[in-house]
Amino acid sequence: MADADADTRPNVLLVLTDQERYDASAPGGPPVETPAIDRLSSEGVRFEQAFTPISICSSARASLLTGQFPHGHGMLNNCHEPDAIRANLPAELPTFSAELVAAGYDLTYTGKWHAGRDQTPADFGFSYLGGSDKHHDDIDEAFREYREERGVPVGEADLEEEIYTGEEPRERSEGTFVAATTSVGVEDTRAYFLAERTIDAIESHADGDRDGPFFHRADFYGPHHPYVVPEPYASLYDPDEIEPPESYAETYDGKPQVHENYLAYRGVTGFDWDLWAEALAKYWGFITLIDHQLERILEALENRGLAEETVVVHASDHGDFAGSHRQFNKGPLMYDDTYRIPLQVRWPGVVESGSVCEAPVHLHDLAATFLEMGGVDVPESFDARSLVPLLETGGDAVDNTVDGGAVSEAWPDSTFAQYHGDEFGLYTQRMVRTAEYKYVYNGPDIDELYDLESDPAELQNLIDHPGYAEVRREMRDRLIDWMNETDDPNRVWVTDVLENAS
Structure with a gap:
């Protein structure tokens, strides 16, 4: 471990949302009110090209902890499901949290976990402060007790404007719960409660109740479906004014068959735009509700004099279709809607305010980033690279230049992602993306190639287009390089297929 002075190392606040789209807070995106996220962007750096390594909750969260791509840590699908490949992470795997604890950081955690069926944040060095419930990880009853004390027990709220998947979208007996308006007040929401617990942790540190610099992780349960929000957020956005993306x-012409199959599987074949717009309005309202809770957290940092010595990071585990490509939720579709994520970092005194980083980065690069911030060596097992050089240079990617006799390592110009299947069974997907192109390897079906500059909506699959033969070859070579570099176990078979493909 590198020398680290507890008096100078920054505190870190990580705010991780669940299934938040990149475009919701991006310039030129939809008209979603995100003042707190916008503030982080204006006072720090906004990453334009941040991507999750996999668009599924447990796998992405395990990658964030371990700094590894999913094939490295082995949690390939959701840990709570009966078909989970790995219910818990191997105890011997290094994690950024355990490394920070060993280096003297005080770690606290509120909210969603979902990175181990029998494990909890406490197994990885965090002091858990509550906020979970029976949604995938029944860690404690803190939120239920909070609601009981407020006289609004969980499960007793009235719901209106409910939407479900299936042939009868208004029938509760059918399908998956998509969206609704809840009768509870804002202070009764889980988002508000998680902000309260986070503020409690901030105040505890400010009062000197905890030793050393702190790392607090606040994991919000939204805007993951069901998009259930109270007023005024439920009617903040008018569905009639929302245009289809x-x-x-x-x-689905020329696309893998599973894309169209997923419409029926998710139960949204019959959804028209009016229904999607109603659901999307609730999704946007959910994002704004959470953003306002982030605003309260940022104010607490300022009020307790901790803002200047605390790095604030906002990211999401992955995105959400929310009607894009006419899809619901996520799945074996490697579009930017679910793979591109928001990422903002505010680091007073280090990051230049209002910076924009165009370098492609991964969610799990944060694992290495947190360690470098804390003066801790990055374990060799990590498939992550620290973002600190980008943060220190205002978002400029490190180039192959000689500085004082040392050659700096070039920043990759692409990202790598994967998917291993879900309820449909296991199958192999790999994706490589540059600023201009995206290539998706689909083991059991046709591959995909998109020209992102001319077709940002990824509607036209160019995999067989003769004019893109050179691009196809280049992108396949990039994918082979990523698979070899990360010791992807499928590289033995897939690389042969890619190398011999026309």
């Missing part, structure tokens, strides 16, 4: 024109 360009990708809503999806025909």
